Amino acid sequence: MKIKMTEIRNEGIPFDTKYFENINVNRSAVERRAASLGGRRTVKKEFQAAWLLKAITCIDLTTLAGDDTAGNVERLCAKAISPVRKDLLEAMEMTDANITTGAVCVYHNMIEDAKRSLGNSGIPIAAVSTGFPAGKISFEQKVEEIKKSVEAGATEIDIVISRELVINSKWEELYNEVKACRAACGDAHMKTILATGEIPTYTKVAKASWVSMMAGSDFIKTSTGKEAVNATLPVSLVMIRAIREYQELTGIKVGYKPAGGIQKAKQALDWLILMKEELGDEWLQPNLFRFGASSLLGDIERQLEHYITGRYSASYRHAMA
Numbered sequence: 001m002k003i004k005m006t007e008i009r010n011e012g013i014p015f016d017t018k019y020f021e022n023i024n025v026n027r028s029a030v031e032r033r034a035a036s037l038g039g040r041r042t043v044k045k046e047f048q049a050a051w052l053l054k055a056i057t058c059i060d061l062t063t064l065a066g067d068d069t070a071g072n073v074e075r076l077c078a079k080a081i082s083p084v085r086k087d088l089l090e091a092m093e094m095t096d097a098n099i100t101t102g103a104v105c106v107y108h109n110m111i112e113d114a115k116r117s118l119g120n121s122g123i124p125i126a127a128v129s130t131g132f133p134a135g136k137i138s139f140e141q142k143v144e145e146i147k148k149s150v151e152a153g154a155t156e157i158d159i160v161i162s163r164e165l166v167i168n169s170k171w172e173e174l175y176n177e178v179k180a181c182r183a184a185c186g187d188a189h190m191k192t193i194l195a196t197g198e199i200p201t202y203t204k205v206a207k208a209s210w211v212s213m214m215a216g217s218d219f220i221k222t223s224t225g226k227e228a229v230n231a232t233l234p235v236s237l238v239m240i241r242a243i244r245e246y247q248e249l250t251g252i253k254v255g256y257k258p259a260g261g262i263q264k265a266k267q268a269l270d271w272l273i274l275m276k277e278e279l280g281d282e283w284l285q286p287n288l289f290r291f292g293a294s295s296l297l298g299d300i301e302r303q304l305e306h307y308i309t310g311r312y313s314a315s316y317r318h319a320m321a
């Protein structure tokens, strides 16, 4: 399956505080709305398998560990190419659907291994960049790192922003940083990680989302997976509403990637429902929506097996996912 990002990219708009200076997010209203989602909305049993397969196509199958090796990147890529067991696909009459994950996501120095392992599958390689996860390297090093990853074959670059610029409300500096990263990406699509667990208020999350989109991000992404608090539904609601407002202003659709701590099929369904309700069906496609996840696929496969056979298998049977 050839996974394509949207053809019309977000080129950004000139910096102007007027778009976001009056934002003031009502924390309790956001948390109430997010809490109501999980309980109120469920996917009917007969549609669950289809939704779970959809979720798989939106996963950036990730390994970002100090002990990553060529071998485990190879296994990850094999899983990205064939994420669901053949017998399960056969039972669902989905063998011809050519289901793959949305991308694989690795550190820069594993790009070569990923490229070799993915061959001509068409699955994009996303590389984390700009001093991931903390972003504590110089601006010049950040730009250099992006360029090297693009040269090495990454077609998606996940950058981290400088959190201190958000904490200290240095919005124009943040804009300039993100814009320079976007320029360094060239044709590679850029996902901008806010690291929301390190941003003190929802209002600042909303403003950082706006500035990142104004500077040309193709996606905005919650977390690195390394913060103490990673993707949550309330923070997603704040970011998704910023995407909606940005679209209302510019006509441009920016993608969304919750990442970190999404391990269960049920969580994946909650996020898909949130996307559908807040942004519509277009954001249920991998060109506008991704999960950043290292272990979600294993639980989805278990749930699919349960759907088909009525039994759960042991989680070790779905290793690496």
Ligand SMILES: O=C[C@H](O)COP(=O)(O)O
Binding pocket: 062, 064, 105, 223, 224, 225, 226, 259, 260, 261, 262, 292, 293, 294, 295, 296
């Ligand atoms: O961007 C992806 C995250 O690093 C994955 O986090 P996770 O290992 O909690 O699924």
